[in-house]
Amino acid sequence: MDVTAPVAAIGRSTLRSLAALGRVSIFTAQTLRHILIPPYYPREIWHAVIAIGWLSLPVVGMTAVFTGAALALQIYAGSGRFGAESVVPQIVAIGMTRELGPVLGGLMVAARVASSIAAEIGTMKVTEQIDALVTLSTNPMKYLTAPRVLAATLTVPVLVAVGDAIGIMGGYLVGTTRLGFNEAAYLKNTFDFLQFWDVGSGLVKGAAFGFLIALMGCYHGMNSGRGAQGVGAAVKAAVVASSVLILASNYLLTEAFFGS
Amino acid sequence: MIELRDVHKSFGDHAVLRGVNLTIPKGESMVIIGGSGTGKSVTLKSVLGLVKPDSGTILVDGEDVEKAHRDTFLSHFGMLFQGGALFDSMTVWENVAFRLLRGSLKRPKAEAREIAIDKLRRVGLRSKVADQFPAELSGGMQKRVGLARAIAADPQIIFFDEPTTGLDPIMSGVINDLIREIVVEMGATAMTITHDMTSVRAIADKVAMLHDGVIQWTGPVGEMDAADDPYLRQFITGSAEGPIEAVR
Structure with missing residues (x-):
């Protein structure tokens, strides 16, 4: 048995990972360049805004309302152990705006949008539509990737803002109907407590998550393998990569914003 | 005019093109024939810049494809894809x-x-x-x-990738006739890849047989049936016996 085999396996795996990181970095740089440098495709950007932003509203709204409602119940039960039930409005507000709004909203958009982008672009690749774009003097990165990444970066923060509001409303509904909070006091406590950066940091996270979601959808779609199996694998990779990147970047951004 | 000079292309260990040399004069219709997986599509995509050759030169109207301004270069081309690619x-x-x-x-x-x-x-x-x-x-x-x-x-140059694949014989005839009419009418240079011999006879001025990564035979379509190249003969007759292995 070759004693160097395990080392060689580690080396191969490391090289593969570094190569993948390099490819993603080049793809990201190219995407940014195509977003900044004309020509632009406003119609494609508008379509992407509708597909990514508007059509994700129901799923983000549903996620937020149930998350806010469950959060209010949990905080009430937990804080009751040391007699601090009155902090429910404040903790729901800060929990939704800083963490749960952007992260859960981002994950839901990743499931819905990264998969759809990867499937669409992957199918276009398999059916030679990407090659057709090139022969029609149109750069696929500029025509397909740049509008989607730009649209997601701009619309996911809006989705997060809507999700924050709906999540707080979910907490409010449970707080006032189930936990005995006074309606006006609940709202006053929420808005008096919230600071601009609580909401602002969540919106910045939303923009970062939107960028990552669309980037991963486009990257895996553009690199899709052949046939239905290739497209299926691209969709799976796009959802997994965007979800993991959302969670990892969420930690890094939280550390950067609130770490000290 | 399109010229391919000693074009090589490999994917991993698999050498697809092993020195393709081919000239398509302006206004002529060249049909490249060959079995599946012999590199016809790679040849065509190399001219368009969709695939980058490992070595060799491709010239279109004397201009090196790799050095040409992409938009201007591609604005001279039209392409019909195998599945339509609509x-x-x-x-x-x-x-x-x-x-x-x-x-x-x-x-x-x-x-x-x-x-x-x-x-x-x-x-x-x-x-x-x-x-x-x-x-x-x-x-x-x-x-x-x-x-x-x-x-x-x-466009001044039109490429057709398997234009009749998946069509019934009558529709294939209609598409072949349309291609021929349009190419003649527009005076365009045409490059078609196919393994449909009916298409070859309907569309081609010249034929090139690609096998094993090189052009095995090339000549006017009228000389194709009389040619004694064993690869071409086997392909035209569709025989399982001959230098081209049936199992690849």
Whole structure:
């Protein structure tokens, strides 16, 4: 048995990972360049805004309302152990705006949008539509990737803002109907407590998550393998990569914003 | 004129093109024949810059493909893809007028639509098809739309990738005749890849047989049947016996 085999396996795996990181970095740089440098495709950007932003509203709204409602119940039960039930409005507000709004909203958009982008672009690749774009003097990165990444970066923060509001409303509904909070006091406590950066940091996270979601959808779609199996694998990779990147970047951004 | 000089291309360990040399004079229709997996598509995509050769030179009208300005270079080309490669999110006329709605050849929308409908008529489709989506059309109609898109900007060079694959014999005949008529009418240089011998006889001025990564035989279509090249003979007759292995 070759004693160097395990080392060689580690080396191969490391090289593969570094190569993948390099490819993603080049793809990201190219995407940014195509977003900044004309020509632009406003119609494609508008379509992407509708597909990514508007059509994700129901799923983000549903996620937020149930998350806010469950959060209010949990905080009430937990804080009751040391007699601090009155902090429910404040903790729901800060929990939704800083963490749960952007992260859960981002994950839901990743499931819905990264998969759809990867499937669409992957199918276009398999059916030679990407090659057709090139022969029609149109750069696929500029025509397909740049509008989607730009649209997601701009619309996911809006989705997060809507999700924050709906999540707080979910907490409010449970707080006032189930936990005995006074309606006006609940709202006053929420808005008096919230600071601009609580909401602002969540919106910045939303923009970062939107960028990552669309980037991963486009990257895996553009690199899709052949046939239905290739497209299926691209969709799976796009959802997994965007979800993991959302969670990892969420930690890094939280550390950067609130770490000290 | 299109010239390929000693073009090599490998994918991993698999050498697909092993020194392709081919010249297609201006205004001629060259058909490249060969079995599946012999590198026909790679040859065609190399000329378009969709695949980068490992070595060798490809010249179009004397200009090196790799050094040419991409947009200007590609604006001279039209291509009919094997499966049509129509954009399914767009209507038929938007597909046909794609090049006329953006980029350096951009026209006003109404004018682009007029040209698209005119090109659709040229390939035998009624104007009511213009507002349908590709998924609503039959395979033959999709091929015609693909052909209309390929000729929409009056290209000087047109590529046809397996133009009759998946069509019934009558529709294949219709597409072959259309291709021949359009190429002659436009005076375009045409490069077609196919393994359909009926297409070859209908479309070609010259034929090149690609096998094992090199051009095994090339000559006028009229000399094809009399040629004594064993690879060409086996391909034309469709025999399982001969130098080309049936199991690949």
